[in-house]
Amino acid sequence: MSSMAVKEPKQALEVDRITPQWHQHANPIQKFGTVIKDLPIGLEEEVRLEVTKRLNLLLADTATIRDLYKKSHWQVAGPTFYQLHLLFDKHYEQQAELIDTIAERIQILGGVAVALSADIAELTRLERAPRDREEVPVIITRLLDAHHSILKEVHDFAKKAADLGDDGTNDMLVSDVLRTNELQVWFVSEHLVEMPLIRAK
Template structure:
């Protein structure tokens, strides 16, 4: 190829590959609304009710997830190793539930709560102190959170079924309720006063 041919090749403008990252626009859907005409066989009013309930449950689950991570980092004492690992395992399981709940809200045509400050406004869980607490207090906080979530999940599993939303019913029963029940079992056993060496 000659030098002349090289000079004739058009060069791309630098602007063509510059990212356009300073963009702003109005929201495409307001929080607290659902898409009106969604062909999934569940009417708008039912989807609105379910999305509102799921967003509260999502906020509580996200808060429980973070409470597990806080406990994982700050746990101490003779059971440190076991609880450090257990709390992190439960954190990962709650991460999965957060994703499932958020996606279910979007499937129903709603808008899932997402940012930490919005979750903090919506959650019903009591806020723990920033500092470290004793293990029995950490576990009590976790169990109180589980109890609240489980009570709510059971109520809304039944309501979702009554409203014809089998998908949400299945999510709440198969994932949220079963995961939280299992975690309650594993965590609550650490508050049972059992002899370690000699039977009583």
């Protein structure tokens, strides 16, 4: 009897210890739109605040074009279905990598990266695509318009980052974001060139 009385509380304690404590709430540790004040990376708070704000807009645009590629991958039709189906998915994956690169840069600068789809929809500057299925030339035009908007912003933003002394952001914008989007424009835009398949004109 006495040994049973000792074991029961011990067993109860072990069960409590492994029970998930999932009803937890607390104030956020950092508000969106702020940066950590004292960060030893050689950039002033004002610079990091301005850069992270623009990076979050770029992040929202990049997430939007990523999803536009996946929509296009699913809904494309016609004789070029197979080629475009594969190409759009490859571009989707490349844009997903850019999202991670941009988000990590925001965090490195002490900011908070936008993450949820509802917040991204509020921030993006790209035109929203319809839910409908569209013809291939319209799909490609929509993608090229999105790339054009992003590339214009990146050219301006890269110069601004350089002027502010943020070499890391400048390098990321040029080496990763700009070059990836330029290459994708090339691959996608060639599908709008009217070219005979069987006999030259």
